Each structure stands twice: as C-alpha cells, then as structure tokens.
Amino acid sequence: MIKKVTLILTSLFFTLNVSAQEIKFGSVTKEELMEKEFLHDKSASAAILYKHRNSYLLTTNxxxxxxxxxxxxxxIYNKDGFEYATKEISLYKNRSSEEKVKKIKAVTYNIVDGKVKEWELEKDAIFETEVSYNYNQVKFTMPNVQEGSVLEFSYKVISPFIWNIDEFRFQYDIPVYRMKAEIRTPKGFRFKQTPKGYYNVYPKTYTKVDNRIxxxxxxxxxxxxNMPAMKAESYVDNIHNYRLGVFFELVSVELPGLFRSYAxxxxxVAKTIGGSNDYKNELDKTKSFDAEIDALLEGETSQLAKMKTIFKYVKQNIxxxxxxxKYFxxxxxKTLKEKKGNAADINLLLVAMLRYAGVxxxxxxxxxxxxxIPFFPTIDRLNYVIAYAVIGDKPYFMDATDEFSDINVLPVKDYNxxxxxxDNNRKVWKRIDLLSPGVSSNMYSIAIDLSEDGTSEGNCRARFNRHSAMNFRTGYKSQDMESYLSAKESMYADIEIEAYQAKNADGYVGPVSESFNFYNDYGADNIDGKLYVKPLSFLMMEENPFKIEEREYPVDFGYPFKDVYMVKLNIPEGYKVESSPAPMILSLPDKLGLFKYNVDPKETEVDIMVNFEINNATISPIYYPYLKEFFKQxxxxxxxxxxxSKI
Structure with a gap:
C-alpha cells in the first residue's frame, strides 16, 4: 500500500521562522529573474516561489x-510555463449570496538592459464570467510574459459563507518553494480538519486576541x-482530489452556556436539500405539462416504456x-416554455414527468x-442532480442533459x-451507490490487400456500444465531415480514407458503426526483397500512456472496455510467410485486464486476432507498476x- 509520509525538520516540509523572513509584494530580486531553472526540479517549466494565504473573519456593521x-x-522558466501567467479565481455562489474578489494587483517583472522593469496588469484585462450554477470565475493574464519572468499577484476574496472554508491546497502541478497558510477561527468554534494527499503536514496551533472581531x-x-509538483498523467479523474491539502468543517460551537452541534x-444533507422548495413542492406541480404527457403516453402500458418515452421527450425537447x-x-x-435550462431544470423535470406517469x-x-470528491457530508459542494427510477427491483439512472447519454449510460463525469x-414521499434520505458503468466494446474488422511495393489498401468496419458509442457520437457531431476525416486520418498513421459511412450516429440508443475504405503508403517496409509488416497496421498502439515511475493516485479509464481486432491480411502474389510473431496471453493481477494476441499464417493470407480488455473503470495505484508494464509489453x-519473402 502507498503510505502517508510524516515529514519532520530534515525532510520535505519543515517549520520556518517566517516572521523574520516575511516576503513583501514588489521585493522581486535580480537574482530571481536571472535564475534559469528550479533548483529542486530542473524539469519544471515554472515554480511558485512564494505563496501566502490568510483566512479570517471580519465583522463590520x-x-x-x-x-x-x-x-x-x-x-516562469521557459515557454511551457507561459500557461501559469493566467490566473483563474473561482467564486462560490448560491441563490441569495455570492463571493466577491477585491483589490486585484498583478505585476510582471523582467530584466531589461540589466535592470528590473515592471508591467502592471490593467483593470480592463480582468474578466468575470459565470462558469456554472454555483461558480463565477474571475480571470486575467499577466502582461509581457517572457522566459525568465517573475509574476506577482495579490487579491482578497470576501465571502458571506463564513463557515464554508475553501480547501487549503499545498500542492500543484508545478513545484512550490515556500508557502505560508493560516486560518483564524473564533475560540470555541471547533473545526474538524480533514487532510488529503500522500503526506502528513501538521500546523502550528496557538490562540491570540483578534481585535477585528x-x-x-x-x-x-x-x-x-520544497513541495514537489504532482502532475496529472493520463487517465485521472481530477488530479485535485489527490494533491496535498486540508479541509475545514465546522463541527460544533462550544461557548459559556451554549453548545450547538453542526456535524x-x-x-x-439529503434531508436538508429535500426540504428546500425545489424538492418539497415544485416537483409535484404538473399543470405545466400534464396534458402534454397524457398525449405522449397514450397507448403505453408498461412503466419501462413510459420511462423510455419520457426520457426521450426531455432529451429531444429541452x-x-x-x-x-442541484437547484432550479x-x-x-419556464424551462418548458424556453426549452432550455441547467442540469437541475432538465433532470428534475424528468423526475416530475416520470412521477406523473406513475413511475x-x-x-x-x-x-x-x-x-x-466530497470528503465529508456537505450541501454546498454537491453540484449536480440526476434522475433515479426503480421498476420492479431494477434501478435506472438517467441524465438527460447530454444528447447522447442513455438510461444507465450516464456521462462519464457523473461517475465520480x-x-x-x-425520496421525500417515503421519507428516505440517504447515500446510495450509482450503478457502475458497464463494459463498452469496440470491435474492428479489417481486410488488407498488401502490394509488393509496400503500399496497402482495404476496408475497415467497426462497431461501438455503450460509452464507446457515446464518445463516438460526440466526436462525430462536433466537427464537419472534412475536419472529422482529416483528424481520423492523422490518428490512423496518415492513411487516406474514402467512402466513409457512419450508421446510427445521430441517435443515442444502441450501438453505432462505421466503415471506410483506406489506402496506406506505409503498409509494409520493402527491404532487400522482403516485406516487413506490422500485423495490426494503423490500429496498433504506439505509445505508452503511463510514463512516470510511481503514481500516487488511481488510474481512471472512465469505464471498463473490451477492444477486439480481427485482421485479414492478403499476401501479395509470389510471397510467403517467412516468420510471424508468436502468440501471447498477458494478464493483469486480480483479473483487471487481459491481452490476447494471435497471428495465424496461411498460404495466401494471414489472420490476426487481438483481444484487449480493461475490466475495471478505476484501478488502484498499487497496481500501477503492473499496468505500466502491461501496456509496455x-x-x-x-x-x-x-x-x-519471395517464393
């Protein structure tokens, strides 16, 4: 198992006497600007030289x-670090209140003619947008950023959510040289501190008088x-789930003559949300749609058919x-009138219609x-609602926001x-498991005619179901045909594609299929009269997505899958098989994955069969070394x- 590491004075983290070394805005040195690489991570494109966070309560009027x-x-060390010149500040909001950011100050420093020169951020370069129902975002990009620049910015977030304290995050995808973070909470207000990440870090705790309150x-x-970077490798759900940090949760208030528990x-949590007007009253108001649903369900008798009809109606009309x-x-x-809404508008409408239909x-x-991932019971940090139905003893989960989702095939983002x-009617408020995503299959059948000059042509047919079909449909619709085929040709080693067809790509039910003819300039290498062929042609895996030596967070494939490749390679006239790859069966521990490879040479053709399976959507980091080696092999x-070779 991966163990948390307790760090002491001589290790990665240590307590500093920062009061004697306080860093001030504008005190950037020439030495910092001349620095060419980060001492503790020479591969870093950028680094946080210093960060100070201070959270406290302020009472006025x-x-x-x-x-x-x-x-x-x-x-900023090189051009790859330019992305860190853009700062995004997330501001939480609910129906009645919202966080605000004030006093943004930002300066870029460069060396010009041997002297330190400053460029200050202009106010009109600061932008605020609504990014979700619960978050606004303030964003700005620092001016005149170059290789070697040092950037400084400061700001103040004012929040009415006095007990809803944002995570203290100590780790990023670039290294941190120094960080000081402090929080002041009234004595008698007991907070539970929930750490996350793969190290233990302990605060210095003391009591003082705060004259502001x-x-x-x-x-x-x-x-x-000297906090090392934690970079996101391939197949990670949300890297922030695993970076070192601390959450603060108000547990109780203990004052003279007063005790109140907030745990x-x-x-x-479920009961509180269920008691809100959206869930307690609005869901059963059917006058907006009762006549429409009656007409829609005319002749339908089974609950399953009614559920499918209503799900389709909401997806196609809203x-x-x-x-x-999670709220309207x-x-x-209004959603029915405007035919548009947020996730709650759509999925709560779906719930309301299903209930009206007797489901x-x-x-x-x-x-x-x-x-x-919510690390402790919380209302505000839950951000989404889906529909859930039970028919007989079988559960059904639905998210009608996505054009290509299906019943029990949710968008991958929902499987978190x-x-x-x-369930207000039965007075049931509890945590439940979502259905795990089922195995998605990708089946490829390819016929290849190989020529003596090393070129090849043929036909490819493929079939995808469940989440693989959902992903296909999303990609297929997102581009015009010319761009789509150009991208596919590039993905498939620059083959030329003709006569392309996709079937059932516009719907959301059932599998989708594609077929195309192809021409490949590099079907084989002709060396001294012999043809050297890679049997899977353009469908072979070329790069291992797992590169780092150790991984401290799970591998998230999104859903389990099975790829099947069936290739028929027609041998050029006058040639025979001189040698072929040996068969292989390779498996991951605990039946997490399987690879079967077989080449069957015949007189005029070679048949290749490959099965590649990943049987769990998420794989623990303890299996990472095996997974990395599995992909390598x-x-x-x-x-x-x-x-x-020639006969």
Whole structure:
C-alpha cells in the first residue's frame, strides 16, 4: 500500500521562522529573474516561489464575512510555463449570496538592459464570467510574459459563507518553494480538519486576541517548503482530489452556556436539500405539462416504456445551457416554455414527468468529476442532480442533459462518487451507490490487400456500444465531415480514407458503426526483397500512456472496455510467410485486464486476432507498476513484424 509520509525538520516540509523572513509584494530580486531553472526540479517549466494565504473573519456593521487574502510569486522558466501567467479565481455562489474578489494587483517583472522593469496588469484585462450554477470565475493574464519572468499577484476574496472554508491546497502541478497558510477561527468554534494527499503536514496551533472581531481566535498556521509538483498523467479523474491539502468543517460551537452541534451525516444533507422548495413542492406541480404527457403516453402500458418515452421527450425537447446545479435555474414552467435550462431544470423535470406517469422516480444529488470528491457530508459542494427510477427491483439512472447519454449510460463525469437519494414521499434520505458503468466494446474488422511495393489498401468496419458509442457520437457531431476525416486520418498513421459511412450516429440508443475504405503508403517496409509488416497496421498502439515511475493516485479509464481486432491480411502474389510473431496471453493481477494476441499464417493470407480488455473503470495505484508494464509489453508485441519473402 502507498503510505502517508510524516515529514519532520530534515525532510520535505519543515517549520520556518517566517516572521523574520516575511516576503513583501514588489521585493522581486535580480537574482530571481536571472535564475534559469528550479533548483529542486530542473524539469519544471515554472515554480511558485512564494505563496501566502490568510483566512479570517471580519465583522463590520453587525455583518460578519470570511476574508481570504492571497499573495503569490511565480517564476516562469521557459515557454511551457507561459500557461501559469493566467490566473483563474473561482467564486462560490448560491441563490441569495455570492463571493466577491477585491483589490486585484498583478505585476510582471523582467530584466531589461540589466535592470528590473515592471508591467502592471490593467483593470480592463480582468474578466468575470459565470462558469456554472454555483461558480463565477474571475480571470486575467499577466502582461509581457517572457522566459525568465517573475509574476506577482495579490487579491482578497470576501465571502458571506463564513463557515464554508475553501480547501487549503499545498500542492500543484508545478513545484512550490515556500508557502505560508493560516486560518483564524473564533475560540470555541471547533473545526474538524480533514487532510488529503500522500503526506502528513501538521500546523502550528496557538490562540491570540483578534481585535477585528473582539475575541480570542485559534490560529492554525502551515509553513511548507520544497513541495514537489504532482502532475496529472493520463487517465485521472481530477488530479485535485489527490494533491496535498486540508479541509475545514465546522463541527460544533462550544461557548459559556451554549453548545450547538453542526456535524452532519449524509442523511442530514439529503434531508436538508429535500426540504428546500425545489424538492418539497415544485416537483409535484404538473399543470405545466400534464396534458402534454397524457398525449405522449397514450397507448403505453408498461412503466419501462413510459420511462423510455419520457426520457426521450426531455432529451429531444429541452436543451442544456451548460450550467451544473442541484437547484432550479428556471423552474419547471419556464424551462418548458424556453426549452432550455441547467442540469437541475432538465433532470428534475424528468423526475416530475416520470412521477406523473406513475413511475417510482426521485432525484439523486452527486458531485461530478470536475467538482472533486466530497470528503465529508456537505450541501454546498454537491453540484449536480440526476434522475433515479426503480421498476420492479431494477434501478435506472438517467441524465438527460447530454444528447447522447442513455438510461444507465450516464456521462462519464457523473461517475465520480456515490449519490444522495432524496425520496421525500417515503421519507428516505440517504447515500446510495450509482450503478457502475458497464463494459463498452469496440470491435474492428479489417481486410488488407498488401502490394509488393509496400503500399496497402482495404476496408475497415467497426462497431461501438455503450460509452464507446457515446464518445463516438460526440466526436462525430462536433466537427464537419472534412475536419472529422482529416483528424481520423492523422490518428490512423496518415492513411487516406474514402467512402466513409457512419450508421446510427445521430441517435443515442444502441450501438453505432462505421466503415471506410483506406489506402496506406506505409503498409509494409520493402527491404532487400522482403516485406516487413506490422500485423495490426494503423490500429496498433504506439505509445505508452503511463510514463512516470510511481503514481500516487488511481488510474481512471472512465469505464471498463473490451477492444477486439480481427485482421485479414492478403499476401501479395509470389510471397510467403517467412516468420510471424508468436502468440501471447498477458494478464493483469486480480483479473483487471487481459491481452490476447494471435497471428495465424496461411498460404495466401494471414489472420490476426487481438483481444484487449480493461475490466475495471478505476484501478488502484498499487497496481500501477503492473499496468505500466502491461501496456509496455502490449506495445512491444504489436510492434513485432511479420516477414514475407519471395517464393
């Protein structure tokens, strides 16, 4: 198992006497600007030289707010680090309140003619947008960024959500040289600190008087140095789930003569959401659609048929506006009128219509992959709702926001965690498991005619189901045909594609198939009269997606899958098989994956059969060394060549 490492004075983290070394805005040195690489990670394209975060409560005119002050200094080493010149600040909001950012100050420093020169961010270069139902975003890009630049920015976030403290994050995808983070909470207000990540880091805790609120506060102060980067490799759900950080949860208030507990269970969370007007009252208001549903379901008798009909109706008639949400953005009536809404508008409408049709349906609240895994019971950090129905003893999960989702085939982003069931009618409020995504299959059948000059041509037919079909449909619709085929030709080693056809790509039910003719300039290498052929041709795997030596977070494929390749290679007249790759069966521990490879040479053709399976959507990091080696051996085997010689 991967163990958390406790770090002491001589290790990665250590306590600093920062009071004697406080870094101020504008104190960038010439030495920092001249630095060519980060001392502790020479591969880093950028590094956080210093970050200071300070969170505290401030009371003015009987109004208490949570204030978070941020100051950050970033060094850019090369062009790959230019992306860190853009800063995005997420601001949480609900129906009645929202966070605001104030006092943004940002400066770029460069060396010009041997002297330090400054470029200050202009106010009109700061942009605010709504990115989801629960978040606004303030974004800016630093001016005049070059290789070697040092960037500084500071700002203040003012939040009305005084007990909803954002995660203290200590690890990023670039290294951190120094960081100080502190939080001041009123004495008697007990917070549970929930760490995440793969190291232990402990705060310095002490009590002091805070004159801003007129009472004693408990200070938790974190001082960190030389934090390594944690970069996102292929197949990760959300890397922020695994980077070192701490969450703060208000558990209780213990003051003289007063004790109040705020600790929540997931049942409490579900019951609170279920008690809101959207879930308690709005879901059963059917006047907006009852006549329409009656006409739609005329002649339908089974609950399963009614569910499929209503699901199809919502998908085809209501467009998702791109916003998440567990509460209505428009409400049922306005959503039906405008034919558009957020995730809650669409999926709660689906629940309401199913209930009207007599189907046992309820909402399930989730946190999507983009929104992190909730590490403790929380209302505000759940961001999405899907529909859930039970017919007989069989559960059905639905998300009608995606054009190509199906019943029990949810968008991959939904498979992040568990769900919170809200069944107000039965007074059931609890956490439940979502159905795991089923195995998606990709089947390829290829006929190849190989020529003596090494060129080849042939036909490829493929069939995809479940999430593979969903991904295909999304990609197919997102581009015009010329761009789509150009991208496919590039993906398939620059073959030329003709007579392309896709079937059932516009719907969402059942498998999708494609077929095309192809011409390949590089079907084989002709060396000294012999033809050297890679049997899988353009379908072979060429690059291992797993490159780092160790991985501290799970591998998330999104869904289990099975790829089947059937290739018929017609040998050129006058040639015979001189040698062919040996068969192979390769498996991962605990039946997590399987690779079967077989080449069957005959007089005029060679038949190749390959099975490649990943049987779990998520694979623990303890299996990473096996997975990396598994892919390495698959690539090596598929690279082995078939040799044809003249008769």
């Amino acid at each position: 009987d109004n208490t707010q949570l204030i978070t002050e941020i100051f950050e200094r970033v060094k 007129g009472m004693d506060v408990v200070v938790n102060e974190y001082n960190i140095q 929540q269970s997931w049942g409490d 467009t998702w506006n791109g916003l998440d949400g 953005y428009n409400g049922l009536k 046992d349906a309820n909402p399930v609240i989730i946190s999507t992959k983009e929104n992190l 965690w568990k769900g919170i069931l809200i 698959v690539i090596a085997k598929e690279s082995e060549q078939l040799v044809l």
